[in-house]
Amino acid sequence: MSDAHDADMKRWGFATKAIHGPGGPDPRTGAVSQPIYQTSTFAFKNAEAGAGIFAGEEDGYVYTRISNPTVNALEQTMALLEGGEAGVAFASGMAATSAVIFALCNAGQNIVLCEPVYGGTHSLAESVLPRVGIKPRMIDALDLDLVRDSIDENTGLIWIETPANPTLKVVDIAAIAQIAAEKSVPMAVDNTFATPFYQNPLDLGATLVIHSCTKYISGHGDVVAGMVVTDKAMGEKIRMESLREIGGCLGPFDAFLLIRGLKTxxxxxxxxxxxxxxxxxxxxxxxxxxxxxxxxxxxxxxxxxxxxxxxxxxxxxxxxxxxxxxxxxxxxxxxxxxxxxxxxxxxxxxxxxxxxxxxxxxxxxxxxxxxxxxxxxxxxxxxxxxxxxxxxxxxxxxxx
Ligand SMILES: Cc1ncc(COP(=O)(O)O)c(C=O)c1O
Structure with a gap:
């Protein structure tokens, strides 16, 4: 993309970004609607190029579990809308949630979970995480002293969901982000209810934003999908550990439906x-x-x-x-x-x-x-x- 395009993009309003995304028409064909690259694998130009991509010395697609042009177009548009550097798409909101937790928390650590949250997130924390040595600390994040006191040297992540499912309790993202920053602990915000149109947690100091794209991003009840938006280094870590190795990737057709949903x-x-x-x-x-x-x-x-x-x-x-x-x-x-x-x-x-x-x-x-x-x-x-x-x-x- 040209410098003029980059300058335009910085000035664009939300709706323009949601409709055009950062990439514009398909660079290979000029197609205005995002083509669906319905392929599992990608041919290398030659053996050296293939080895270069695997070694991280050259750019290129390898395999759709790791990345795919249609899915990338969605990830880049979501990153643009949330004000982050990188998006990583998943097969569901829960795949995105577990990807973030497993990328950031190790056995022996704890996760501070500000309640209430979606029931699936709650049972992941309560029933699954302890089995792999990650302890949940469920707290009421309206009490900022309690948030501060719940974080210790073993806290791997603070998780908030606001407005929360189902009570619509609202917690102060900026205030919790400040505590997280003081304690040097990453903070994730489930932004599913507000969507990037009404709330941008990264601007308020969050480290990561998670979406169940199944909901308003799709808008039509025909896709199950998830998204993480964060900075470049964290996005790469999550792609390589949680997507490449754990494997809950989004399919290209579902990404196409979500790109279409974003326009409205x-x-x-x-x-x-x-x-x-x-x-x-x-x-x-x-x-x-x-x-x-x-x-x-x-x-x-x-x-x-x-x-x-x-x-x-x-x-x-x-x-x-x-x-x-x-x-x-x-x-x-x-x-x-x-x-x-x-x-x-x-x-x-x-x-x-x-x-x-x-x-x-x-x-x-x-x-x-x-x-x-x-x-x-x-x-x-x-x-x-x-x-x-x-x-x-x-x-x-x-x-x-
Ligand atoms: C706030 C919130 N986060 C995450 C999820 C999980 O998303 P998914 O159903 O796409 O896995 C849901 C599902 O209802 C939700 O409401």
Whole structure:
């Protein structure tokens, strides 16, 4: 790319970057849409060139588990959008999560995990990591002294997820990043709920950003994928250790779908947020609802932190139905438009009961400790007509 292109790219707004990426049209063919390089392996020009690539003396593709032009185009666009130097794509958000943990933590070390987090991340930390000698320390990161006191010379990584799944608790990325920097410990932020459109943790001092691209990056509920964005050296370490050796690579066709999804990320996020804000207000005014949590509302307990570190509040709304599990089940069983399903970030409104579904990996006392109560319902507000979503929720509530 020319110097003029690099200068243009620095000036571009988010939507332009999301649509064009850093590479522009395919350099080999001029194709404007990203071609799908659906190949497992790549021919070397000659024996010397092949050996040179393996020795790291020459650039070139070797094998799609390590890198692929379609997947690289996605990685570079995500790095551009998050303000990082390198992206590494994975076959799922959990593959990206475990890749980061295994790249940064060794047996005998601990990971400080700021709760709550996605149920899969929680059970990875609680059930899998101890088997390989990595101890999880689950803490409430609203207490910054506790964050500081939980880090010791054996801490390999601090992990936060904000807004958190499913409670939408917001933690202060910059404040925790400062503690991490004082203690020289890397910090990872799961940015799945906010997306790079509304929050850039690297700008706030994080070392790595993780996404489940399955969600808003895809936006259409048709891909499972993950991404890590970080600096060049860390990106190379994660690619070589966690991708090349552990092997959870993303396929080229899925990368193509995500590149296509990214082009509409800004307009989708704006519409998701508008719809979510309206649904949050509707729920707050509903006598059958005990409480609503949406980071954009003034009554969200960490609204001030959210307003400082996010430029918009996203499409997720959590509410606590009056009554308990039985009332929640009756409400969910009577919905006709909102789909009872896990996952989030799709054009369709998805609704679920975290305590018995996405977060059923938490023990009963942990659910209570981290605020994932039996009457908590999570909505991923979709892009449908607002009146239709409200009408469906109304008729669900009318059954209790
Ligand atoms: C916040 C968050 N992080 C990570 C994951 C895991 O992603 P995946 O399902 O793509 O493995 C999820 C899945 O729901 C999630 O909600």
């Amino acid at each position: 990320l800004p307009i989708r996020m704006i519409h998701h947020s508008e719809n979510a804000a309206l649904i949050a207000d509707y729920l707050a005014a509903n006598p059958k609802v005990e409480r609503v949590d949406y980071p954009g509302r003034n009554d969200h307990p960490q609204h001030e932190i959210a307003a400082r570190q996010m430029s918009g509040f996203g499409g997720m709304v959590t509410f606590y139905i009056k009554g308990g599990r039985a009332e929640g089940a009756r409400f969910l069983n009577n919905l006709r438009l909102c789909t009872l399903a896990v996952s989030l970030g799709d054009a369709d409104t998805l609704i679920e009961h975290p305590a018995s579904m996405t977060h059923s990996t938490y023990a009963a006392d942990e659910l209570l400790q981290f605020g994932i109560t039996e009457n908590l319902i999570r909505i991923s507000v979709g892009l449908e007509s607002m009146d239709d979503i409200k009408e469906d929720l109304d008729q669900g509530f009318s059954m209790i």
